[in-house]
Amino acid sequence: SQDHHPDVQSILLTEQQIADRVAELGREIAEAYQDEPPLLVGVLKGAVMIVADLARRIDLPIDMDWMAVSSYGSGTKSSGVVRIIKDLNADITGRRVLIVEDIIDSGLTLSWLIANLRSRGPKSVEICTLLRKPDAVKVDIDVRFCGFDIPNEFVVGYGLDHAEQYRNLPYIGVLKPSAYTD
Numbered sequence: 001s002q003d004h005h006p007d008v009q010s011i012l013l014t015e016q017q018i019a020d021r022v023a024e025l026g027r028e029i030a031e032a033y034q035d036e037p038p039l040l041v042g043v044l045k046g047a048v049m050i051v052a053d054l055a056r057r058i059d060l061p062i063d064m065d066w067m068a069v070s071s072y073g074s075g076t077k078s079s080g081v082v083r084i085i086k087d088l089n090a091d092i093t094g095r096r097v098l099i100v101e102d103i104i105d106s107g108l109t110l111s112w113l114i115a116n117l118r119s120r121g122p123k124s125v126e127i128c129t130l131l132r133k134p135d136a137v138k139v140d141i142d143v144r145f146c147g148f149d150i151p152n153e154f155v156v157g158y159g160l161d162h163a164e165q166y167r168n169l170p171y172i173g174v175l176k177p178s179a180y181t182d
């Protein structure tokens with residue numbers, strides 16, 4: 001048993017498990033894109049860790065850009081109505097784009113983002129996500145690269161937050177209910 005944050009009930013994925021899977025994803029991506037390296041598009045803020053680690057495992061001359069988006073609506077769940085907080089610097093016309101996410105939960109953020117980027121005339125738009133929750137399958141998103149399918153638990157760490165906390169935990173853990181009901 002590993003030491004972990006007092007608000008974390010259990011560790012779902014250790015640093016080592018994440019690192020091993022990210023290395024595999026990097027090799028798969030390098031193979032898939034060997035003829036034409038992609039622009040990696042990281043979705044701030046959650047994807048910061050996965051983009052940083054994955055990029056170092058893709059043995060191709062890739063470049064990176066970032067988008068920040070925000071869902072309107074009152075609840076904790078995304079409404080699917082999304083606003084751009086920070087847009088890409090790059091022009092993606094004719095480019096191969098690989099969106100990198102930390103997690104797909106309802107899939108609403110990503111559905112919107114895919115449509116938005118497709119409208120800019122890229123050569124392709126594909127998805128890499130470290131984590132995917134069960135509800136994501138209800139939305140029609142074609143995920144080419146997925147790290148782990150995980151149960152429907154509230155997870156934090158390795159970029160994932162609750163109220164901006166826990167992003168810097170090096171593992172992915174299940175948050176104790178007491179940490180989000182108070």
Ligand code: PRP
Binds near residue numbers: 043046108109110
């Ligand atoms: C989280 C997560 C994904 C999105 C997934 O981001 O990083 O981007 O929610 O949810 P969905 O599939 O239900 O749309 P969040 O909006 O919390 O912003 P953050 O990345 O800054 O934490």
Ligand code: MN
Binds near residue numbers: 043044045046047
């Ligand atoms: Mn996010």
Ligand code: MG
Binds near residue numbers: 046160
């Ligand atoms: Mg968040």
